[in-house]
Amino acid sequence: MKQSELSTLVQPFHVMELVKHANALEAQGKPVIHLSIGEPDFPMPEPVQQALVQAISTNKTRYTAALGLPELRQAVSDYYRSAFQVQVPANQIVITSGASAALMYACLALVNPGNEVLLADPGYPCNKTFIQMTGGTPAFVQTAEEENFQPSWADLSKHWTEKTAGVLLASPNNPTGTQLTATAMKEITAGVATRGGFIIVDEIYQSLCYDHPAQSVLQVTGAPSEQMPLLVINSFSKYFGMTGLRLGWMVVPENLLPAIERFAQNLSICPNTPAQWAALACFQAETLAICEERRKLFKARRDFMVHALPGAGIELHSTPDSAFYIYAKSPYSSEDYCKDLLEKAWVCAVPGKDFSQYRGNEMMRFSYANSMENLQIAIERINQFNQTGSPKAV
Ligand SMILES: Cc1ncc(COP(=O)(O)O)c(C=O)c1O
Structure with missing residues (x-):
């Protein structure tokens, strides 16, 4: 059987391979600590759990409109008004199967074969795939650690060619846990609009930020329009x-x-129906209070890790203020180091190669979506491993 060209172009998610290896070690009884996966370690908030059970038991399980439940589109619109003081009409909000489907639809709607789309490097690995699926080409723009690994309009405009259709950025970003400043957002959105391109801003980690109030590019631009060709992506996955x-x-x-x-x-008919009914509970005061408590716990973990990693021999080259990631310098080739750290110290962090074409082998990502107790043990093990090359007795 002959496979498509696309099937050979799509890259594996290397993080997952390492996690499989970690799981195999765990199955052999090794007490692995996962600092690898980009997923909150908390359960779904109780009011959302209850709403999900209620939706299923009242047979809210049929297809909805393709663009999502009108009630949920309205609830998201209200959320933008109450949390970010921006007016976004409900009809401009589309509910999707995760940020993943939103990114896919955005690329399908905007990118032609032969187009280039500018992406910040480092960045979320799947973005290049969404672009490749349309026949477009990702064009990676290297970002500087002094700029917290976020691009400026000056950086992006240097890479703009006649093939460039637009820009796809994330703020806060994965793997760096850093954000675009409001000034950068203003300059980038204005610059892209002048060139007649589009801008997609992925704000999936929006409310997980620790040093400043959460922000949205929409506060800078107002609702997207033909004159402001902006698409903003978000998700119930991380904060909720x-x-x-x-x-x-x-x-x-x-x-x-x-x-x-x-x-x-055509591609999904509609997003998951019970999940859409359950998501209505996300915007209740009780759920928002739970998420806020969790945000504070993430902040305490961020503070701990940012101070503890350098003491354990891992240099940080930026100031992570959001999401639950720290992008740090690996003591040696990150692919080898992460493998050694896993096999000898049972700490699973991930090499940078999924995220960066330029410095992937120099850098690594730690996720602090794990308990403070586990983070403390992980730091002790990393410290011991970096000093002696041997595991700490556990
Ligand atoms: C930056 C970024 N965008 C999108 C996604 C996909 O998220 P979802 O679970 O909403 O599809 C992720 C997942 O880790 C991510 O880190």
């Missing part, structure tokens, strides 16, 4: 701890809605 329910949303200019609707109808 609903990774497995596969639910997200996007904010789009009105003129793109018919195309997005056709892709949604």
Whole structure:
């Protein structure tokens, strides 16, 4: 059987291979600590759990409209108004199967074969795949550690060619846990609009930020329109701890809605129905209070890790203020170091190669979506391993 060209182009997610190896070690009885996966360690908030059970037991399990439940689109619109003081009409909000489907629809609606899309390097590995699936080419823009690994308009405009269709960025970003400043967002959105391109901003980690109030590019631009060709991606996965329910949303200019609707109808029919009913509970005061408590716990973990890693022999080259990641310098080739750290110290962190074309082998990512107790043990083991090359007795 002959496979498609696309199937050979799509890269594996290396993180998953390492995690498989970690799981195999765990199955042999090794007490592995996972600092690898980008997933909150908390369960889904109780009110959302109850709403999900209620949705299923009242047979809310049939297809919904392709663009999502009107009630949920309205709830997201209200959330933008109450949490970010921005007016985004509900009809410009599309509910999707996670940020993943939103990114896919956005690329399908905007990228032609032969187009280039500018991506910040380092960045989320799947972005290049979404672009490749449209026949487009990802063009990686190397970012500087002094700029917290986020690009400026000056960086992006240098890479803009006649093939460039637009820009896809994430703020806060994965793997760096750093954000674009409001000034950078303003300059980038204005610059891209002048060039007649599009800008997609992935804000999936938006409310997981620790040093400043959460922000949205929409506060800078207002609702997207034909004049402001912006698409904003978000998700219930991270802040609301609903990774497995596969639910997200996007904010789009009105003129793109018919195309997005056709892709949604054809590719997934609709997002998960019980999950959409459950997600309505995310915006209740009780759920938001639970998420806020969790955000504070993430902040305490971030503070601990940022101070403890350098003491354990891992240099940080940026200031992570959001998400639950730290992108740090690996003591030696990150692929070898992460393998050694896993096999000898039973700490699973991931090499940078999934995230960066340029410095992937120099850098690594730690996820602090794990308990403080486990983070403390992990730091002791990393310290011991870096000093002696041998595991700490456990
Ligand atoms: C930056 C970024 N965007 C999108 C996604 C996909 O998220 P979802 O679970 O909402 O599909 C992830 C998942 O880790 C991510 O880190």
